[in-house]
Amino acid sequence: MSHPALTQDHPILDDFRQAMRRVASGVALVTTGDVEGNRFGIAMTAFMSLSFDPPSLVIAVNRTASIHKPLLANGAFCVNVLSDSQEALCQDFVSRASHDRFGAGEWLADERGIPYLPGALSNIFCAVGSRQSSGSHDVIVGLASRVANRDEISPLLFVDGRYGAMAGS
Numbered sequence: 393m394s395h396p397a398l399t400q401d402h403p404i405l406d407d408f409r410q411a412m413r414r415v416a417s418g419v420a421l422v423t424t425g426d427v428e429g430n431r432f433g434i435a436m437t438a439f440m441s442l443s444f445d446p447p448s449l450v451i452a453v454n455r456t457a458s459i460h461k462p463l464l465a466n467g468a469f470c471v472n473v474l475s476d477s478q479e480a481l482c483q484d485f486v487s488r489a490s491h492d493r494f495g496a497g498e499w500l501a502d503e504r505g506i507p508y509l510p511g512a513l514s515n516i517f518c519a520v521g522s523r524q525s526s527g528s529h530d531v532i533v534g535l536a537s538r539v540a541n542r543d544e545i546s547p548l549l550f551v552d553g554r555y556g557a558m559a560g561s
């Protein structure tokens with residue numbers, strides 16, 4: 393029995409893209425800073441819990457993204473998990489040039505200069521653990537060092553190229 397994908401004439405990439413459109417993700421603004429006080433951040437859906445022992449997550453960062461180099465240089469970052477009321481902030485963040493993103497939203501900085509968004513559902517501060525390159529991206533383990541959670545659980549979702557909210561949240 394042949395696998396359905398192998399019988400198709402067109403490249404698998406199109407089907408893969410369509411498959412990923414059916415995967416719902418949370419959305420986060422992943423941030424870091426450098427010693428000169430510059431702030432870096434990107435919107436991200438490729439983040440997920442890795443383990444509770446130790447508390448860790450993984451993020452996938454495009455090596456061409458403006459945050460890639462400073463994140464590795466700093467060795468630490470923050471995953472700001474967005475709420476469904478923060479879609480406009482996310483859009484604003486995505487549309488602005490990298491040096492201009494922190495004008496939108498109210499940001500604070502931790503003692504290491506890592507920007508965080510107190511209004512996010514969660515701020516998960518991480519130290520960079522292991523790293524694996526794969527194609528265009530680096531898969532980076534984040535070892536959680538500090539976490540702040542708001543009371544509500546109403547995540548911003550991204551599915552089929554659109555933002556949405558959880559039913560009933």
Ligand SMILES: Cc1cc2nc3c(=O)[nH]c(=O)nc-3n(C[C@H](O)[C@H](O)[C@H](O)COP(=O)(O)O)c2cc1C
Nearest residue numbers: 434435436437438452453454456457458459486490
């Ligand atoms: C909804 C959404 C999800 C994204 N997820 C990721 C992601 O998981 N990893 C990543 O490297 N870039 C992701 N991006 C792209 C980055 O936000 C950013 O636009 C891109 O890396 C270019 O960054 P730069 O302008 O800072 O170089 C996503 C963009 C959007 C709009």
